[in-house]
Amino acid sequence: MVDLARKILFHDKVRFLITVSGVAFAVTLVFVQVGLFEGLLANASVTIEKIDADLWVSARNTPNVDFSNTFSETMVQRVRSVPGVARADNLIVWFGRVALPSGATENAVLYALEDFTHWNLPWRISTGDARDLRRGKYVILDDSATKRFGPFAVGDYREFNGQRLKIIGRTAEARSFTTNPIAFLDYRVAQSLDRQSLHNRTTYILVKLAPGADAPAVAAAIQHRLPYNNVWTRDAWAVRSRSYWTDNTGLGLNMVMTVFLGCLVGVVVVAQTLYTSTMEHIKEFATVKAIGGGNAQIYAIIAKQAVIAAVVGFALGALMTSGLRPIMAGIDLKLSLTPSFAFVVFAGTLGLCLAASAISFRRVASLDPALVFRG
Amino acid sequence: MNVLEAADVVKTFREGTESVSVLRGASLSLARGEIVALEGPSGSGKTTFLTILGCMLTPTSGRVAIEGRAVDPNRPDRLPWLRRTSIGFVFQQFNLFPALTAAENVEYTLNLKGLKGKSARIEAARVLEAVGLTDRAHFLPRDLSGGQKQRVAIARALAGSAPIILADEPTANLDSQVGSQVLELFRDLAKRENRALLIVTHDPKVRGVADRVAHIADGVIQN
Ligand SMILES: Nc1ncnc2c1ncn2[C@@H]1O[C@H](COP(=O)(O)OP(=O)(O)O)[C@@H](O)[C@H]1O
Numbered sequence A: 001m002v003d004l005a006r007k008i009l010f011h012d013k014v015r016f017l018i019t020v021s022g023v024a025f026a027v028t029l030v031f032v033q034v035g036l037f038e039g040l041l042a043n044a045s046v047t048i049e050k051i052d053a054d055l056w057v058s059a060r061n062t063p064n065v066d067f068s069n070t071f072s073e074t075m076v077q078r079v080r081s082v083p084g085v086a087r088a089d090n091l092i093v094w095f096g097r098v099a100l101p102s103g104a105t106e107n108a109v110l111y112a113l114e115d116f117t118h119w120n121l122p123w124r125i126s127t128g129d130a131r132d133l134r135r136g137k138y139v140i141l142d143d144s145a146t147k148r149f150g151p152f153a154v155g156d157y158r159e160f161n162g163q164r165l166k167i168i169g170r171t172a173e174a175r176s177f178t179t180n181p182i183a184f185l186d187y188r189v190a191q192s193l194d195r196q197s198l199h200n201r202t203t204y205i206l207v208k209l210a211p212g213a214d215a216p217a218v219a220a221a222i223q224h225r226l227p228y229n230n231v232w233t234r235d236a237w238a239v240r241s242r243s244y245w246t247d248n249t250g251l252g253l254n255m256v257m258t259v260f261l262g263c264l265v266g267v268v269v270v271a272q273t274l275y276t277s278t279m280e281h282i283k284e285f286a287t288v289k290a291i292g293g294g295n296a297q298i299y300a301i302i303a304k305q306a307v308i309a310a311v312v313g314f315a316l317g318a319l320m321t322s323g324l325r326p327i328m329a330g331i332d333l334k335l336s337l338t339p340s341f342a343f344v345v346f347a348g349t350l351g352l353c354l355a356a357s358a359i360s361f362r363r364v365a366s367l368d369p370a371l372v373f374r375g
Numbered sequence B: 001m002n003v004l005e006a007a008d009v010v011k012t013f014r015e016g017t018e019s020v021s022v023l024r025g026a027s028l029s030l031a032r033g034e035i036v037a038l039e040g041p042s043g044s045g046k047t048t049f050l051t052i053l054g055c056m057l058t059p060t061s062g063r064v065a066i067e068g069r070a071v072d073p074n075r076p077d078r079l080p081w082l083r084r085t086s087i088g089f090v091f092q093q094f095n096l097f098p099a100l101t102a103a104e105n106v107e108y109t110l111n112l113k114g115l116k117g118k119s120a121r122i123e124a125a126r127v128l129e130a131v132g133l134t135d136r137a138h139f140l141p142r143d144l145s146g147g148q149k150q151r152v153a154i155a156r157a158l159a160g161s162a163p164i165i166l167a168d169e170p171t172a173n174l175d176s177q178v179g180s181q182v183l184e185l186f187r188d189l190a191k192r193e194n195r196a197l198l199i200v201t202h203d204p205k206v207r208g209v210a211d212r213v214a215h216i217a218d219g220v221i222q223n
């Protein structure tokens, strides 16, 4: 078979390049925007995903993991007595003010436990040992603090809410959605930093289930005993924390708009170049009809050109995105992209290019083959 | 038996409130192996008549029969099939596909007619050899001369087994000498392959290769 669609497409290389660049640009835009969004949003639930807890108990109506509220720390006894609970511990998540050597102050998010050994927290520690935290006024600080607080070293002291804490370790990846670095410290030390709010109070109870226990059933049992708290499965809590930021900031809408604009640009470029190409080859399409081809044959030619533009454009866009990734990582922007999302973008590119080609169909449908006899 | 018969063909174009009768009862028949020249001045309706014979345009009234079967004016959807199976065209402006080589131009036409793969390539090579272009088979149209382009177009019309070949002013874009050569070739091939050939023209050279000359004037045909 002579592949007229491909031959026509590659015959005019400049136009093909324009079409493909339009698609590639749109694909890159969507990848980068969604990747950044996912990368940012991952911080909104990173601790929920990393901490080894099946259920989270929060104060009622806590909107996300960062914006915690307090309740009595004795509630943990009730949770421990619920059948199916293997382990339950208090976790304090609280904002702390850190005085910098420069005299300025910055916020850190404090994560405080009595015993760090059971909860996979911190999940990536490069220096120090979390078990030492309980020995005194110590703190383990995340690397991301360097950017906000300036360089720091193990052995340095920093003032947290007016108390001097010694830095005894460093972690990686522990950063909140608010871009504040996370500081890990002992539960009692955390309470001493804000007596007014935290005296005898906690913000969460982490729950690990016994093997074979049914999470929703245990959650319901805990909820029954703690009617003034909320009980979340890990997944529900992660979703809630993330959707707080997408729904209550312009972030979600912003992303939807950019993705929409990216798709629009792509569709317009493809529709426009395919349509001008069709118009320029109209006499050839009339010839196809004259020698016995039907509309279907011509639709197939145009659709195939759209598919080629989509596939090549997508490949180029994906290539450009993977080239941008290390550059963006260098300026501290994480692109979070999954194969399944890439597949969705590919399918979308294909669908939109085909839709863009459809505007040329109408012109072809009304094309008179007798045009071949006219000058 | 005639492979092409047209009787009392009338074609009236409506332009706004005015209507123009281009054909007013034109009749013509064509047998296999026969070469007919249809002459007439510019604007006399030659191309309109050819378009009707070529199943691209439905006449206002009158009958057209291809290979003994009447063309149903109420079934325009069947016209592409008739063009595919029974008719080969040669145009004044060659109308080759610029992105395809000479061989691919012929092969693509065969693909449309239902012949695919290797058999299409063999048939394309055969007709290109018949028009003497074997050594130009892989040239794009832009690298061929006018005469060579028209020979590719003739090869394309002959490819497959359409019994009827219709040509509209095939020499109009060629200089006189090249035109004569193309016409000689056209004649030889039509005779050898027993095709019916109708050449519509106002070029007097065409008479020289025709078995019969018909004239069109005032919308009717005089033999
Ligand atoms: N589609 C059309 N609509 C209106 N008038 C047409 C159309 N096609 C041809 N005509 C008219 O019919 C007449 C004959 O045209 P044509 O068949 O092209 O003549 P020729 O090929 O002999 O030069 C011309 O006056 C032309 O303007």
Ligand SMILES: [Mg+2]
Residues within 6 Å of the ligand: B046, B047, B048, B168
């Ligand atoms: Mg004409």
